[in-house]
Amino acid sequence: MSPDTAPTYYAATANDPTRYPKLVGPVRADICVIGGGLSGTATALMLAERGHSVVLVEAGRLANAASGRNGGQLIAGLSGEGTIKRQLGDAGTRLLEDVRYRGIELIEERVAKYAIACDLKRGWVEAAARPSHMGALKAYYEERRALGDADHLTLFGPEESEGVVGTNIYHGGIIDRRSGHLHPLNLVLGEARAATTLGARIYEDTPAIELTGGTRPRVLTPAGSVEAKTIVLAGNTDHKFTRGPLLGVQLPIGSYIIATEPLDETLAREINPHDYAIADSNIVVDYYRMSADRRVLFGGRCNYSNRDPKDLVETMRPRLAKVYPKLKDVRVDFAWGGRLGLTINRAPAIGMLEPNVYYMEGFVGQGVGTSHIMGEVIADAIEGKSDRFDLLARIRHVRLPVGEWAGNQILAAGMLYYRMRDLF
Ligand SMILES: Cc1cc2nc3c(=O)[nH]c(=O)nc-3n(C[C@H](O)[C@H](O)[C@H](O)COP(=O)(O)OP(=O)(O)OC[C@H]3O[C@@H](n4cnc5c(N)ncnc54)[C@H](O)[C@@H]3O)c2cc1C
Known part of the structure; x- marks a missing residue:
């Protein structure tokens, strides 16, 4: 390097x-x-x-x-949907529908056309961090269903969480099989x-x-x-x-990621049985997924004041251990941060x-x-x-x-x- x-x-x-x-x-x-x-x-x-x-x-x-x-999460749609609908009315709603999967399609086309090896996989989950967050996920699902566009979506409840995302800390969530993850x-x-x-x-x-x-x-x-x-x-x-x-x-907002050592196959399957990219529904979001060589890439801890944490590993490890207690002592091989551009x-x-x-x-x-x-x-x-x-x-x-x-x-x-x- x-x-x-x-x-x-x-x-x-x-x-x-x-x-x-x-x-x-x-x-x-x-x-x-x-x-x-x-x-x-x-x-x-x-x-x-x-x-x-x-x-x-x-x-x-x-x-x-x-x-x-x-984080390499390839997510359908644009950020700020509420703003776009509110400000642009029906034209905004139509535009959002028009582009919802366009980013994913373009990337899939290019990966195939130019043989780009970037570990592209389908499957993304938004997991409800609070029981009350399921309401918004259900509403999104119903909206898509009404438009005849829910075949790739599945809602799941708290009792199914462990089977979907390998942890029981969530109150359910939604699986989106068109979104996914990649090596950006x-x-x-x-x-x-x-x-x-x-x-x-x-x-x-x-x-x-x-x-x-x-x-x-x-x-x-x-x-x-x-x-x-x-x-x-x-x-x-x-x-x-x-x-x-x-x-x-x-404004530039700090966000941070740690990458664990590669996990053995059995443990990797236990903690992320379907190899989904996962994001929770909090405002300060935890987002994570497995790399192609079975490391957990765990991100989060957005820093709005833009002051980086002194010790990234020690800052991030408790979040990782909360989601996957089995990984509390796992070796961390990489830790880094970056700045994303936040519009209010x-x-x-x-x-x-x-x-x-x-x-x-x-x-x-x-x-x-x-x-x-x-x-x-x-x-x-x-x-x-x-x-x-x-x-x-x-x-x-x-x-x-x-x-x-x-x-x-x-x-x-x-x-x-x-x-x-x-x-x-
Ligand atoms: C830690 C972290 C995790 C994230 N996770 C996800 C995720 O999982 N999924 C997702 O969809 N998004 C995620 N994002 C957001 C996503 O990474 C950004 O929205 C995206 O990378 C923005 O791409 P960009 O090309 O616009 O900007 P950048 O990646 O910032 O690239 C801009 C480039 O312009 C160059 N540049 C700037 N000024 C000049 C100049 N004057 N002359 C020449 N070059 C210049 C810079 O050097 C830079 O290389 C995350 C961001 C961070 C920081």
Whole structure:
């Protein structure tokens, strides 16, 4: 593992060691994508597939931020459904139906088409952490059933929990057999490779330091520049182009994962009999799954004030032991954290910063699927088919335009209320 790579289970099992060059000198392209996470790479691949010439610039290494550090849960739908329905009415409801499985479909298609080895599996569970949480899960199930879309969904009660998720701490839950899980870093690396085979040019260690929109969009980097017809900003929490409408739209939230030693087959089958990805229904969510080599990747402990815990393993281990008491003394081989982009209303933020400069960010904890949906929405908009883009760009976001530090303190104070609610 090179020192500029996060010490994650994913980096240790990455299956493509390619280092892409730094950009030196001026280049031209139809589209310049800024950011080489899930969003930027998925978008670059889609645009390259459609015959556009694409340059992608990544400040560090591909997927070294949230995209290569996340829980790998591939979840149907968008975050912030309530906001989207409330603000956009029937059109919003139709759009949500239209895109609900689109991220999953795109990933499944690409994994098959480009033979991307990223341990993709179907099966995801939302487990009720409180008896009262079953109400919302039942309502979701009934809504899907009324639409004739519940064949892949199964509700289960508390007495069935152990057989479904290998622990009896839950009060039931819902199984979604279309959602699933994967190795997100290997997905990004596979998509990046596929994009380059279609002619896209990728540059690592190449931060965009200035961008101009308008009639002659241009991206400046420390040793080069990209002249393009269109720029797509996919820098998530790390980009610094937060002036104007983006200031305070999303805040970076810490989330943390530990990966245990590989478990023997019998124990692995006992604690996760169906190899599902699992998330509980709390606001401060526990999320976990097995890796392909039978480690438990256990995530959670979102940190709204953005101060990382001093000892990640000791912070996370009690949560793991609560869910699976048998794992209380298991060896932990990897522990890491990352920053996800949280919008206050939890809906994705997508729009235009200037003429010919698109942005997308703030996918909260559903960025694996959402990045692919938004990549397609923006690719369509660039080609003049902008109905879905226009609708999503109408979502009004609460802004905390007070700078990141102050924003995180306000958020942490607000979240105390929800943390308390998780306890009762
Ligand atoms: C610990 C953790 C667990 C999570 N678990 C899940 C999960 O299980 N399922 C799920 O769906 N989502 C999950 N998420 C959220 C998900 O990872 C993100 O929503 C998603 O990765 C966002 O992808 P992105 O490409 O938009 O952003 P990022 O992954 O943050 O990538 C942005 C990239 O842009 C680059 N960049 C920024 N500025 C510039 C610049 N000026 N020039 C060039 N490059 C730049 C950065 O270096 C970075 O590589 C999790 C997030 C975290 C942190």
